[in-house]
Amino acid sequence: MTVVYFTALALLTLTAYVLASRRSVALSATGVRMHSLPAYHGLLAISLVIAPMLLIWAVGTPLVSQLAASNALTNFPAEIRNDALQAGSALREIKNLAAGQHSGDVSDALRAATDTYSAWRTSGNFLLLIIGLTAALAGIATSLRMVSGQFRARNHFERIVRIVLMACAGVAVLTTIGIVASVLTETIRFFFDPNIKGRPGILDFLFGTEWNPQQAMRADQGDIKSAYGFVPLLTGTLLITAIAMCVAGPLGLLSAIYLAEYASPRMRRYAKPVLEILAGVPTVVLGFFAALTVAPYIRGWGEALGLDVASESALAAGLVMGMMIIPFISSLSDDVMNAVPQSLRDGAYALGATKSEAIKQVVLPAALPGIVSAFMLAMSRAIGETMIVVMAAGLAANLTLNPLDAVTTITVQIKTILVGDQEFDSAKTLAAFALGFVLFFITLILNIIALRIVRKYREQYD
Amino acid sequence: MENSTVDLSAIERVEAARTAHLTAGAKPAKVLAHDVNVYYGDKHALQAVNVEIPDRGVMAFIGPSGCGKSTFLRCINRMNDTIASCRVTGKITIDDQDIYDRSLDVVQLRARVGMVFQKPNPFPKSIYDNVAYGPRIHGLTANKAELDEVVQSSLEKAALWNEVKDRLQDSGTGLSGGQQQRLCIARAIAVNPDIILMDEPCSALDPIATAKVETLIDELRSNFCIIIVTHSMQQAARVSQRTAFFHLGTLVEEDSTKTIFSNPKDQRTQDYITGRFG
Ligand SMILES: Nc1ncnc2c1ncn2[C@@H]1O[C@H](COP(=O)(O)OP(=O)(O)OP(=O)(O)O)[C@@H](O)[C@H]1O
Ligand SMILES: [Mg+2]
Numbered sequence: 001m002t003v004v005y006f007t008a009l010a011l012l013t014l015t016a017y018v019l020a021s022r023r024s025v026a027l028s029a030t031g032v033r034m035h036s037l038p039a040y041h042g043l044l045a046i047s048l049v050i051a052p053m054l055l056i057w058a059v060g061t062p063l064v065s066q067l068a069a070s071n072a073l074t075n076f077p078a079e080i081r082n083d084a085l086q087a088g089s090a091l092r093e094i095k096n097l098a099a100g101q102h103s104g105d106v107s108d109a110l111r112a113a114t115d116t117y118s119a120w121r122t123s124g125n126f127l128l129l130i131i132g133l134t135a136a137l138a139g140i141a142t143s144l145r146m147v148s149g150q151f152r153a154r155n156h157f158e159r160i161v162r163i164v165l166m167a168c169a170g171v172a173v174l175t176t177i178g179i180v181a182s183v184l185t186e187t188i189r190f191f192f193d194p195n196i197k198g199r200p201g202i203l204d205f206l207f208g209t210e211w212n213p214q215q216a217m218r219a220d221q222g223d224i225k226s227a228y229g230f231v232p233l234l235t236g237t238l239l240i241t242a243i244a245m246c247v248a249g250p251l252g253l254l255s256a257i258y259l260a261e262y263a264s265p266r267m268r269r270y271a272k273p274v275l276e277i278l279a280g281v282p283t284v285v286l287g288f289f290a291a292l293t294v295a296p297y298i299r300g301w302g303e304a305l306g307l308d309v310a311s312e313s314a315l316a317a318g319l320v321m322g323m324m325i326i327p328f329i330s331s332l333s334d335d336v337m338n339a340v341p342q343s344l345r346d347g348a349y350a351l352g353a354t355k356s357e358a359i360k361q362v363v364l365p366a367a368l369p370g371i372v373s374a375f376m377l378a379m380s381r382a383i384g385e386t387m388i389v390v391m392a393a394g395l396a397a398n399l400t401l402n403p404l405d406a407v408t409t410i411t412v413q414i415k416t417i418l419v420g421d422q423e424f425d426s427a428k429t430l431a432a433f434a435l436g437f438v439l440f441f442i443t444l445i446l447n448i449i450a451l452r453i454v455r456k457y458r459e460q461y462d
Numbered sequence: 463m464e465n466s467t468v469d470l471s472a473i474e475r476v477e478a479a480r481t482a483h484l485t486a487g488a489k490p491a492k493v494l495a496h497d498v499n500v501y502y503g504d505k506h507a508l509q510a511v512n513v514e515i516p517d518r519g520v521m522a523f524i525g526p527s528g529c530g531k532s533t534f535l536r537c538i539n540r541m542n543d544t545i546a547s548c549r550v551t552g553k554i555t556i557d558d559q560d561i562y563d564r565s566l567d568v569v570q571l572r573a574r575v576g577m578v579f580q581k582p583n584p585f586p587k588s589i590y591d592n593v594a595y596g597p598r599i600h601g602l603t604a605n606k607a608e609l610d611e612v613v614q615s616s617l618e619k620a621a622l623w624n625e626v627k628d629r630l631q632d633s634g635t636g637l638s639g640g641q642q643q644r645l646c647i648a649r650a651i652a653v654n655p656d657i658i659l660m661d662e663p664c665s666a667l668d669p670i671a672t673a674k675v676e677t678l679i680d681e682l683r684s685n686f687c688i689i690i691v692t693h694s695m696q697q698a699a700r701v702s703q704r705t706a707f708f709h710l711g712t713l714v715e716e717d718s719t720k721t722i723f724s725n726p727k728d729q730r731t732q733d734y735i736t737g738r739f740g
Binding site for chain 2: 264341350361
């Protein structure tokens with residue numbers, strides 16, 4: 001049915017274009033001065049076909065299945081109809097049978113219901129097709145009638161383009177709002193829903209120093225106050241991110257300076273993609289590299305120095321994560337430094353600046369806003385990274401700033417909580433939403449800080 | 463020397479010019495170019511240029527587009543070094559010192575030879591920092607007070623002080639085009655160079671700003687040796703004392719500005735200044 005509908009749509013679209021543009025051509029052949037080119041009359045006609053047909057389909061299809069379902073269910077007794085669970089499973093059986101995938105016995109009621117369902121769907125869809133075709137034909141007729149010398153098809157089409165683009169942007173914005181809203185509601189439930197057993201208070205969550213949701217599972221015996229303390233996760237996240245930035249910041253920025261200012265074009269052509277490959281290595285691979293190669297080394301060195309090193313350490317995860325985000329910093333910073341006009345460098349050279357003076361005093365300040373956003377992007381990546389930490393830093397929520405200890409991060413805990421079978425209204429599951437919300441909040445703050453910095457220097461430097 | 467086709471007549475002209483100076487009791491040349499050839503990769507952009515540029519005064523380079531004026535100008539402060547494909551042969555001396563000599567520090571050379579570019583290119587820093595940039599990197603001033611003084615006197619010499627004295631901390635890029643170009647001139651004279659190279663300094667400016675820059679050049683010429691590239695014949699006639707005409711990578715003729723515009727020796731010069739080509 002869908003196939004027929006969309007085939008009709010495609011054919012009508014084509015027809016609309018051809019008819020409208022032909023008519024416009026014919027009109028101008030009679031000597032009428034046309035405001036718009038034939039193509040615009042055609043495009044406008046297309047819009048008048050596509051828009052109503054898509055709208056009718058988008059509204060009509062769910063309506064039809066709704067109607068079909070409720071009518072089919074009248075074949076069952078009232079107690080089934082009124083129980084949401086039973087009605088749902090009956091509906092699933094009906095749909096399976098209608099699709100010919102039902103196995104096992106078929107009761108009379110079910111057979112009758114399925115027949116009703118199919119009948120309603122067929123006639124509903126047929127009706128949709130008729131309505132759609134009528135609307136499309138009306139659209140074509142209207143657009144043909146509108147073709148004339150003074151008709152501003154070009155301007156009208158421009159408006160339609162704007163609406164389509166706005167709708168696309170709207171989808172992205174609405175999705176974001178939707179995600180934030182859903183995370184926010186679940187978070188609020190986590191903190192305030194009295195039906196959830198074992199939930200902590202906001203302050204216990206924000207300032208508690210022990211994270212142990214497994215214990216809270218056995219809600220009646222666990223000490224709830226100490227189960228959902230968020231602080232160790234935050235320090236773990238910040239610790240690993242800080243280590244990663246200590247690695248990636250200098251290495252990334254300095255290699256960007258090398259690539260942009262010192263490397264020959266040939267060198268740059270080869271070195272840059274190679275560096276970027278680093279960003280393409282799957283994080284699982286980096287994770288077991290960290291756990292199996294880097295961590296033992298660190299442990300070995302630590303022991304040689306007489307230090308007590310956990311076999312899974314923040315240092316191992318941070319180092320490898322730093323390697324991972326180097327390309328984000330180097331590649332983006334390289335691009336922005338390249339975008340600094342050569343005339344500025346020439347100005348510095350002509351005053352007798354050496355190369356490194358010109359870079360330090362002219363190129364870097366001019367590129368600073370871009371470099372800051374490169375750092376922020378890299379930092380968001382580091383904060384959001386899960387796999388490397390799971391494998392190399394462990395799961396133990398230790399409250400420590402010692403890079404040689406095992407730590408865990410917000411993302412890792414979200415993953416740990418949500419892996420496996422879930423009941424969606426336990427405190428443990430909802431805790432993941434709370435963590436997600438906090439994570440979102442942290443990155444938001446980071447972005448705002450970055451924007452501030454960028455704006456400050458923009459004012460100063462443009 | 464890469465080039466075998468040494469232009470003998472040019473050398474003779476230079477020699478003649480030199481003796482003319484001596485007999486006239488003029489100062490010896492500030493910049494002396496002998497058989498300068500410039501290649502961009504395989505392209506022979508400048509061929510056997512010989513010229514003598516006197517100290518104090520304005521020398522104008524004119525000629526049709528692509529004839530190598532900028533290329534030659536950039537040889538004098540070795541800005542061509544920043545172009546990988548560019549190769550310079552021959553000899554250029556400033557005050558009898560070979561500037562392509564290995565022992566010469568190009569950074570020091572550029573402190574002595576300032577340059578103003580076609581498009582104003584102030585640094586994205588404050589007006590003050592723009593002018594203070596050169597003195598700072600060369601350590602020319604001992605303390606803040608001296609630096610302030612240098613900045614003020616440079617801006618005064620560039621006829622910009624009155625317009626910006628109340629907003630020295632504003633960004634240099636926020637000035638108008640003409641103000642930016644004068645800022646660049648102030649930036650160049652702040653390191654107190656001997657020579658100032660100007661590559662079409664007025665081509666991005668309106669007539670009023672152009673007039674200001676020209677007045678400025680006229681004032682600066684008693685203290686500096688100024689070499690200016692220009693497409694405007696009127697401008698060359700207004701601001702320069704000597705003029706060199708370039709054509710297709712060769713220096714065709716160099717003489718006093720008056721002679722070039724009233725009584726040129728070469729037919730090509732004649733054609734160019736009367737607007738027959740270029
Ligand atoms: N960076 C470069 N690489 C290769 N060739 C160049 C380069 N710069 C200049 N050239 C070539 O050298 C020749 C002289 O160029 P130059 O810039 O000196 O001309 P010009 O006289 O300053 O011209 P205009 O008046 O248009 O500025 C031109 O043919 C140009 O194509
Ligand atoms: Mg030029």
